[in-house]
Every structure is written in C-alpha cells, then in structure tokens.
Amino acid sequence: MEPEYSSTVVEHFEHPRNGGHFEAGEGVIRGTAGSVAQGTMFVLSAQVAEERIEAVRFEAYGCPHCIAAGSWLSERLVGLSREQLRAWRWRDADQALQFPLEKRGRLLILEDAVRALSEAWTRLIP
C-alpha cells in the first residue's frame, strides 16, 4: 500500500521545476543536508546577486514528497534576501504539500539544507 499524495505533490513530482545544480562559480552558493543512507538527501544551489536570490536549483534523493518539496521550494526561494532565507522554516512546505505526519522529519532535513545554503551565503564575500 503506497501513501496517497496531494495534487500539488503529484504535480511537482511529475514536473519538477529547477532540477539540477549550478556549477561552483561567482555568486553560487550551495547547501546540503541528509544522506542517501538515511533515505533522504537535499542539495540546494543558488545564484545570488545584489542581495537577492536570482535562481535556485535542487537535487533530491527521497520519496515523492521530498522531490516535490525540493521542486516547490526552488520556486519559493527566488527573490529572497539573506534575512528572508535565514527565516525560512519547514512549516511553509508542510502547509503547501500536506506532508503526512510520519514524514515531517524529512522536511526538517530540507530546512537544514536551506540553513546550510544561508550559511554559505553568509560566508560569501560580498
């Protein structure tokens, strides 16, 4: 018995936005969390300029909810400032994608990836 998925999850799973990554370079930041061995892993990379996120790419190893969350998030992060990125929390994704209770831990891994991305931005010389 497979779990059921919300229409938003199905849409992002079938048509993921912004899959892939930016190669390291000027204005590129990267945040990673989780592992394949754990069953969930996210890699976020972003192109930043003028104190805003210009573009985001995601890679995900995980269940359909995780892939959908990576895709959904990649659209939401565009345009955020450093402060806004630092303030991002998992509940936004949960509300949009209706994660089952037993899978909410995977959203914490996504939040860790966002935090790692934010920290990478902090380290980036302006």
Next chain:
Amino acid sequence: MTPSHKSSSPAIYLDYAATTPVDPRVAELMIECLRPEGAHGNPSSGHTFGTRARSMIEKARQQVAAAIGARPECIIWTSGATESDNLAILGVARFHADRGRHVVTSRTEHKAVVDAFKQLEKEGFEVTWLKPGTDGIVRPEQVREALRPETQLVSLMHVNNETGVIQDVAAIGAICRERGVAFHVDAAQSAGKLPINVEAMNIDLLSLTAHKAYGPKGIGVLYIRRRPPLGLRPISYGGGQETGLRSGTLPTHQIVGMGLAFEIGEREREADVTRLSALRERLLKGLLAIGGVELNGHPTERVAGVLNVCFHNVEGESLRFGLRELAVSSGSACASGSDEASYVLRALGRSDQLAQSSIRFSLGRFTTEDDVDRAIAIVSREVGRLRALAPTSTPTP
C-alpha cells in the same frame, strides 16, 4: 489527498506472483455451479443437488492430486495457502509435541509460514531459522545439519514468492525422510510452473492455492501423506468435513475452479514456461541495459515468470510511484500496508536502500511481448528521470 493516476490507460499487469486473473475457461465452469440449475447444493447433503456437487468436488480432488502426483484421498480443501501452511505447521507440531519440540524453517519463507513458526515459539517450541545464501538458496546440507533427534518438522517453500528462486525440495525431502522428520513445502508459487511429485520428492505436506494458478481466490489445498499416517491436529472444529481436519461447508464453485485450473496448468505448463522464459529474458535484458540494475537471487535457479531486480541510486517509494503505470510489487503483496524493506531481500544481504528500491516483475499467461517492451520503456524513463534529480555525488555503479 487525491490519489493520482498517471494515465487513464489501464496499467500493465506484471504482478502474476501476487495473484493471477481467473482463466476464462475456469470462470465459465465456476459460474455453472452457482446458477439455480447448477451444482449449488451442499455437497454434504444426500439429495441429488448435494450428490451432484459432491461428485464435481471429487473430480476436482482428482485433478489437483494428478497435478502433484498424489492420491486423491490425500487432498484436503482449505481457504488458501495461508490456511494450508498454518494447518500443516501448527497441526503437525502440536500433534507430535510430546515427542519433541524442535522445528526447522528458513528466514525467507512466506509470512504465513514465518508467523506460524513464531506462534510455535510462543508455545514453547524451538525454531531453527536457516539463513539462505546471497543467491536465496537453502542448501540441503544446512537442513541436514539442523536436524536433531527431537526435530518434528521441516518447512521450506518450493519457490520464493519475492525472488522466484527455486529450492531443491527433492534433496531436502530425501534427508527428512531418511531421518523420519515430517517435511512441509509451500508450493503456492510453483504449481503450474514446475513439475511437482510429492511421492518422488518425499514431501509429507504440501500447500497449494488456486489464485496464483489462474483459479479463484479463497480456495486452496493441503496435501497430507496418508500412508503411513502423519498425525496432524486440526486448527478449527465444526462439522467434521475433510476427515475432520478442516470443518466447514465446501465451496463447490471454487473447488471446481481450482480443479480445472490445475488440470489446465499441468497440461499447458511446458508451453507456458517456454514462452515466459523468453519474455523474462527480454525483460531482464532491457532492464540491465538501463545500468545500475542488479538481479536479486540466483541467476538460473528461478521460475520462468519472476524477475526481482534492484535499482541503484533510486529511492524506492519514488520509484514505485513513478512506475504506477505498471502493476508490479515491491516485496510481497501478502504483507500488506508495510513500507519496510523486504525481509527476504535483507536476508539475502541487500541493504535497506537496495531492498527498498527493488521491484518484482512477474509475468504470466496473458503477458505479451508488447507489455514487456512498454514496461522496459517506462522503467527506463522513470529511473533516468529520478537519477537525474538525485544528488550527483551519489554514485551509480
């Protein structure tokens, strides 16, 4: 939450090891029994309606007996292989408990066997759980080494339901017979796929089900050796049908269906096996071409229609959801509602990750080359898509 279906076209059915459709020839005969003018009487009744039903049941008993090289009086009707397994294992162990409380099985048996043995453990029996090799095979020598003077029963399946791997039950049967230990075989997955002869294979108890052999669900058989008598205690009580071993009104239409399904299965077995072997090889070749795909279980000691493979660098739940145009299984459909890694594949040494990203494809009588080719294309597309989304640091062998 709304379940989604990728396409409105019907899924490709590649789950024959979970259950088969009823062969139309079987369905037709079954329907005849249900109509007012058919054999709807209670087979225990003495009037003509009852005797007509009884005669059809006895014909079916002969059909099933002939398919496994048994005498008809050794065939007991049950509700399916789960009940047959329980009756065989609990029935023999409890009957002989005063002579010894040691029993033997393997870690990769069907849940119906595993859980019956766990019940025996609760009742104070000692169970030896044999560990198969990474190819899924329990060597006959492992069985010989496990036997003790107080061992009452060995139970091993003929064909594994998840991997399709074949056990050498004839060699194990010979060892058990030599040592005077009852030998039970769950043959739910081998009927109609492999030759079975309970006499030649020294099998004392054999579980069968109709619904994996193009018969109806809800009917099965336990073969019980009668000479010399085996000694078996029933697990349910009532009207004393089936020589008191399995009480309950016999379902004529299901029994008749099972009888004909087994007759057809045996008659058409060789042709089916030849055709399915070719289709399975076609499927395997197509899947291996994707890359990062490994076969689970022994490469050659397997039944024709079953292929279990694991996909590296693809998460299991996403893979299964991505493949929902295909009716396939991960692990056993009989262990419903569980997303835990298959205990069978774990026992073969697969990691949790690889066990979860394993898929069982099982082909059958109505599978076509076109089904196989479409399945390969769908798997290739989804595995490629999911791998492209996966972090690039995760290696694909």
